[in-house]
Amino acid sequence: MSQQRQLHLNLLFNNAGNFSSAWRWPDSDPAAFYDVAYHVATARLLEKGTFDAIFYSDVLALNDTPECRPFQSLEPTILLASIAAATTHLGLIGTISSSYNDPFNIARRLASLDHVSRGRAGINIVTTADAAAARNFGQADVFDHADRYARGVEFIEVLQKLWDSWEDDAVIGDKPAGRLIDPARLHRVDHKGRYFDVQGPLTVPRAPQGRPVVVQAGASPDGRAVAARHAEIVFTSAHSIAEAAEYATDVRRRAQAFGRKPGDIAILPGLVTVLGSTEAQAKQRAQALWELVPIKYGLNRLATVLDVDARELDLDKPLPANLPRPRNGSYTVFDKAVKLARDGNLTVRELIKAQGGGATMHRVIVGTPEQVADSIAEWFATGHVDGFNIVPDAIASGLEPLIDEVVPLLRRKGIFREHYEGKTLREHYGLPRPASSYATH
Amino acid sequence: MSQQRQLHLNLLFNNAGNFSSAWRWPDSDPAAFYDVAYHVATARLLEKGTFDAIFYSDVLALNDTPECRPFQSLEPTILLASIAAATTHLGLIGTISSSYNDPFNIARRLASLDHVSRGRAGINIVTTADAAAARNFGQADVFDHADRYARGVEFIEVLQKLWDSWEDDAVIGDKPAGRLIDPARLHRVDHKGRYFDVQGPLTVPRAPQGRPVVVQAGASPDGRAVAARHAEIVFTSAHSIAEAAEYATDVRRRAQAFGRKPGDIAILPGLVTVLGSTEAQAKQRAQALWELVPIKYGLNRLATVLDVDARELDLDKPLPANLPRPRNGSYTVFDKAVKLARDGNLTVRELIKAQGGGATMHRVIVGTPEQVADSIAEWFATGHVDGFNIVPDAIASGLEPLIDEVVPLLRRKGIFREHYEGKTLREHYGLPRPASSYATH
8 A cells, every 4th residue: 555645734833823812812811821731732632633743933032012912931942841741742843042052052952852752852943033132142133144044054063963972872781890881982072163162972862863853944045055954844934836836946956965855854834724614704713813913013023024113114005115124134034024015015904914913924824624624735735845834823722623623634635644653753754863973883 | 736847858869879889779770860751750759758859960061980870961951841740749950050051041941940830940050160061162161160159149140130020910911902911010131240241021921939949059168158148948068967057057147148037048968868677788788889889980080079180099098198179170079078088087999988989978877767867857956957958879779768768757756748738849948939129019
């Protein structure tokens, strides 16, 4: 029996959900964002739906308009270590900034998370474009764009060296001889680079997955270069199949230049879902969520993305002409917003609405479970995407029908697992377990 | 009914146990040190014994002789977040280096741990004296002793400011008004110091305990000064009641100078236990554990502490005369070892043995459950100690009789709780929940 190519689904956990109004939904608890019980309940729901992973984004400063919506408050690896204890199969992906961390600490923390979860850890490495974050770490402003990415690449390389610094069989546990570890199978990494000098070895035996899975987002040329070189799962954004095709073709071509095969990278665009039993009900739900969006939030968020003063934006007019790219912000998010506005000839208010109230820049489907499942299947069949990072409109009310109705439809199409076949995040994704680069036998 | 003053007990988790041979004990699993199931099982045993807390030490580099004994491998806060999910009352204390971390990251991680554990987090702040650790963080050597401590003090102060930066009632969750958070109850900390510039506020709502509990070790004048100013639980070492009395009197006097009351600090010396049904059996067990100690480990560990080459130490002779204090190592550990050797006129081999094979520098009791309980009660009755950080000889075989036999004896004496009365680590210790220093009402 030939097995159909299988889809991969992560939940991109944007706390209350994609809509900045999700916390105001009748069954939402406004304080859920910092309540571990809410996170654990969500993870268990995902495990019921055999999702590949839960995926936490992150921020290192209070941004935008904190009074208007929840944000990633609890530190992702702490949250994931607690979720690990309450689940058995779900992959656990946390976001870490390469700008405001030491690679030794992060290599250790992720290897530890991989051990406590028995091989379910993934790390989404981001460069930080937020000046308020810089000011929480003793710096007046963020690193320049190119510098951020160069540091990010070196950061990943140091992680990989440290994760490789214990060979698989280094812990021998020979009680009679009194030899716990074979020191010949531990390796100093002696990394001396532009940003980091790290001696090693790590203090943690080799992780169950060899290396935790490396996830990467970013659509700028710098971001694509990093993804092509190091990412195993790419988190991207695409509003049309043509856009997804361009991205996939480019990233896979770039990856080939690094000796990587097309199957070494799973590409997952973001996808916002608003579900209803009928299309009309879904549209009603979207409208109701939209009406609850604090417009102030969406406006300030957009002003941050565009690097302009919020007072320069008129809710009922198009974007100002000739917006320059922000000197140091995220080009990806900026370009998406401007393109969406120009292509659709949208007012500022319509642009905020098209983005679900300003939380993400991802494609939104408003429809029935059948419509969502059909769209997922259609995109997947093109071969340009390997799955989706799903962002429900509101959690739990928008996640439950996804698990209970959309997932069964995807299974019926034969493109999504009925039950977990592997135990680790690598196994869920069919990614090979890398050998230690120091292994001699 | 007047309540007797109550004892506090932490487990100082030295992985396999205090003896460097503990992993070779018949029922020990050599790979347990990086197996979360072992850590969770130990935590549950402690919860059965109504211990105040599990306390993880830490290291940031492979030291001494890694082939000979387990060490703190998994990152403590990750481990504690997993243990939090598997326990309900046990306090969770992790060790963090102020030398190789940013206070913003640590404030956030500890506040997150306090949230996921519902108020059970404590943080033991240490300064790092290990040059190998420095080389994992881009530095050739550690900071000077005085500089390390000055940085440590400023580090704690930044943590406290960040933990205070959200007032208790900042999350208002007003759905009708669309106001999740009251921004007037969030505060920038705008810390500008010698070592750190941090803007704030933190990204985490105020922790259940207000601030996670601050633990501190260190017997040098610098260490005592930090403890007196900021510590709520002090981890110390004392080989006699007279030594404990000197320490307590000095630290409490110093604390008074900072406006603190004697009851604001709990003082807990380390205590190594080797238990047997009879004294003879306990002695046999100690002897058997000692015979399994890889002498190479003890020798290298001692050489590191003394900052000499291991070849300068002769196992069957006393320590060399005129040993200078290490330029940058831990004075506390150095002084203890030299004093122990000189006072007892010990050979190097005897010194290693007196220290349980080199793992810690703490007092060792070899005896029956009655002898251990009586000694604990005797010290406690002097008022100079508030409890002990217990380091069993080997875990689990040396911890089980502590829980099943020593704890009931302490309860019978009326000095240890029958069941948990509080839910948070602060409540276990009777420590007040601090108000935010920014609170205006």
